[in-house]
Amino acid sequence: MSAAFVSVEDLSIAYGGFQAVDRVSFGIDAGEQVTLLGPSGCGKTTTLRAVAGLERPSAGRILIDGKPAFDGAHGLDTPPEKRNLSMVFQSYAIWPHMTVFENVAFPFRVRGRPSVETRAAVERALALVDLARFAERPATMLSGGQQQRVALARAVAFGTKLVLLDEPLSNLDAQLRLQMRDELADLRKRLGFTALYVTHDQEEAFSLSDHIVVMRGGRIEQAGRPQEIYRNPQSRFVAEFLGMRNIIPCELAGTGEGARLPDGTVLRGRDVAPGTAIEDAAIAFRPGDVRLDDKPGEGQGGSGVVARSLFVGDVQHVFLRSGPVELCAHVRPRPGLDEGRTLFWRVTPEDCLILRK
Ligand SMILES: Nc1ncnc2c1ncn2[C@@H]1O[C@H](COP(=O)(O)OP(=O)(O)OP(=O)(O)O)[C@@H](O)[C@H]1O
Numbered sequence: 290m291s292a293a294f295v296s297v298e299d300l301s302i303a304y305g306g307f308q309a310v311d312r313v314s315f316g317i318d319a320g321e322q323v324t325l326l327g328p329s330g331c332g333k334t335t336t337l338r339a340v341a342g343l344e345r346p347s348a349g350r351i352l353i354d355g356k357p358a359f360d361g362a363h364g365l366d367t368p369p370e371k372r373n374l375s376m377v378f379q380s381y382a383i384w385p386h387m388t389v390f391e392n393v394a395f396p397f398r399v400r401g402r403p404s405v406e407t408r409a410a411v412e413r414a415l416a417l418v419d420l421a422r423f424a425e426r427p428a429t430m431l432s433g434g435q436q437q438r439v440a441l442a443r444a445v446a447f448g449t450k451l452v453l454l455d456e457p458l459s460n461l462d463a464q465l466r467l468q469m470r471d472e473l474a475d476l477r478k479r480l481g482f483t484a485l486y487v488t489h490d491q492e493e494a495f496s497l498s499d500h501i502v503v504m505r506g507g508r509i510e511q512a513g514r515p516q517e518i519y520r521n522p523q524s525r526f527v528a529e530f531l532g533m534r535n536i537i538p539c540e541l542a543g544t545g546e547g548a549r550l551p552d553g554t555v556l557r558g559r560d561v562a563p564g565t566a567i568e569d570a571a572i573a574f575r576p577g578d579v580r581l582d583d584k585p586g587e588g589q590g591g592s593g594v595v596a597r598s599l600f601v602g603d604v605q606h607v608f609l610r611s612g613p614v615e616l617c618a619h620v621r622p623r624p625g626l627d628e629g630r631t632l633f634w635r636v637t638p639e640d641c642l643i644l645r646k
């Protein structure tokens with residue numbers, strides 16, 4: 290592996306007696322994106338702000354481009370403006386009294402850059418986010434998505450090698466969000482900057498990242514490539530957070546012998562690494578991996594009565610009950626999924642994960 294462009298080592302940040310970030314370590318290779326993913330309050334923003342130099346850690350080390358930016362043991366703390374990075378905040382933080390051009394030019398102005406250089410760079414950045422024609426408009430006379438693009442242009446215009454993004458898409462509606470997500474991926478590919486990204490949205494994390502760091506309560510719960518984390522969550526917390534909505538307590542025999550559900554159904558699944566951080570053994574699978582039929586069929590599964598059936602557009606959320614077992618299936622909407630019906634559900638061993646104590 291190449292030397293990391295950003296290296297966060299044993300980072301701890303305390304607010305009074307409260308440990309907001311607790312011995313967090315990860316690296317970002319040059320040109321790659323690492324995403325901090327986790328529920329509200331888990332320490333994502335605090336970690337990002339520490340990398341930016343806006344938060345003073347209580348311990349640990351942060352290296353950027355090989356140089357220490359923070360070193361708790363040696364009392365070293367480089368100020369934000371010397372860290373050579375740019376940041377996009379959750380609220381787009383554009384300046385309302387400035388035009389689009391002036392907003393993007395702002396970092397150049399505070400650094401006293403010549404206006405010829407500034408103009409060229411700003412025009413290039415605005416073209417990248419498709420806003421060149423709005424350069425002279427007051428920034429407030431833009432839609433939310435366009436304002437977000439101004440913030441992005443400002444972050445990339447200066448050509449810093451490291452860009453920090455804190456939920457940059459969270460203020461956008463669903464459709465714009467998807468569009469901006471693609472644009473962001475494209476922009477990073479074209480410009481090649483290294484990115485540290487923060488979100489609580491798993492789809493955003495999966496689609497944009499080279500590596501994902503799942504955080505919980507200030508600590509790293511699991512880190513790895515998107516596919517790896519999606520396929521092999523190492524704890525009940527990560528499984529749940531990544532959409533394994535069906536986590537059913539079960540009795541386990543030996544490895545590969547299957548799991549007995551409380552209603553007697555036996556399912557086989559993939560064993561994850563032992564030592565999974567759960568209280569009770571469980572079998573986990575995603576609602577989208579469940580098939581529903583009117584008749585019993587091939588493969589493993591059981592039957593249940595539809596307790597609730599929710600139409601949400603592309604999919605129907607069907608909740609089945611079989612004795613003490615409840616499970617959820619996401620299937621294509623069709624007739625015959627009504628409440629009160631008895632349906633047969635199927636899930637392949639490949640899609641089931643055994644979570645051992
Ligand atoms: N200035 C502060 N003083 C005291 N506690 C703080 C401060 N800033 C953050 N915290 C606490 O530290 C923890 C982590 O906060 P942080 O903002 O990093 O969470 P987050 O993961 O970014 O959450 P969200 O997804 O809601 O933005 C939270 O419990 C928060 O209440």
Ligand SMILES: [Mg+2]
Nearest residue numbers: 333334335455
């Ligand atoms: Mg935050």
